[in-house]
Amino acid sequence: MSLFKDCMKIPLITITAIMLLGSCQGDSKKEMASGGSSDTSQTATESRKSDQGAEAIITSYLDLKNALVKDDDKAAAEAGKQLASAFKQFNTSGLKEAERKIFEDIREDAIDHASHISTNAGNISHQREHFETLSEDIYDLKKGVGGDQKLYYLHCPMYNNGKGANWISETKEVQNPYLGKSMPECGTLKEEL
Ligand SMILES: [Cu+2]
Numbered sequence: 001m002s003l004f005k006d007c008m009k010i011p012l013i014t015i016t017a018i019m020l021l022g023s024c025q026g027d028s029k030k031e032m033a034s035g036g037s038s039d040t041s042q043t044a045t046e047s048r049k050s051d052q053g054a055e056a057i058i059t060s061y062l063d064l065k066n067a068l069v070k071d072d073d074k075a076a077a078e079a080g081k082q083l084a085s086a087f088k089q090f091n092t093s094g095l096k097e098a099e100r101k102i103f104e105d106i107r108e109d110a111i112d113h114a115s116h117i118s119t120n121a122g123n124i125s126h127q128r129e130h131f132e133t134l135s136e137d138i139y140d141l142k143k144g145v146g147g148d149q150k151l152y153y154l155h156c157p158m159y160n161n162g163k164g165a166n167w168i169s170e171t172k173e174v175q176n177p178y179l180g181k182s183m184p185e186c187g188t189l190k191e192e193l
């Protein structure tokens with residue numbers, strides 16, 4: 001981690017460090033291809049890269065949410081798999097120190113929930129249990145790490161015997177992922193993100 005911190009100040013070494021770490025070879029090749037760039041454009045590349053990572057996470061989460069809206073456990077499992085891998089592939093080197101800390105706090109938990117969802121086709125109620133906590137992780141991610149996409153934080157008062165639960169949506173219109181087709185319009189807007 002401290003390696004990353006130092007590298008933020010020295011873009012050239014960032015490239016070397018990423019190559020040495022080996023887990024991001026695709027990205028480093030892209031950087032090499034556009035190499036010889038100034039510090040400014042290097043920084044732009046870094047931040048664009050992390051935006052794309054967050055975008056992949058949000059897109060997979062929304063796919064998962066929409067699968068649950070349709071009571072489609074198989075599509076939910078597939079989206080859960082995509083979501084876990086988006087979290088694994090997220091490159092934190094473009095994040096500020098505080099953002100990276102928030103992300104690292106979320107990552108393991110989110111991968112765990114997404115993985116359970118991916119292995120529980122045929123048990124949509126269990127997928128929804130994991131989706132509830134996962135939604136809080138995505139909320140924290142959106143708040144802490146950002147991303148440009150306009151999102152809505154919605155609340156279902158009825159889920160889990162009236163305990164209630166929240167989710168993130170790309171639309172203001174309520175399409176409930178917890179109750180699915182049985183009560184698609186149950187819910188209220190809590191916050192615009
Ligand atoms: Cu589970």
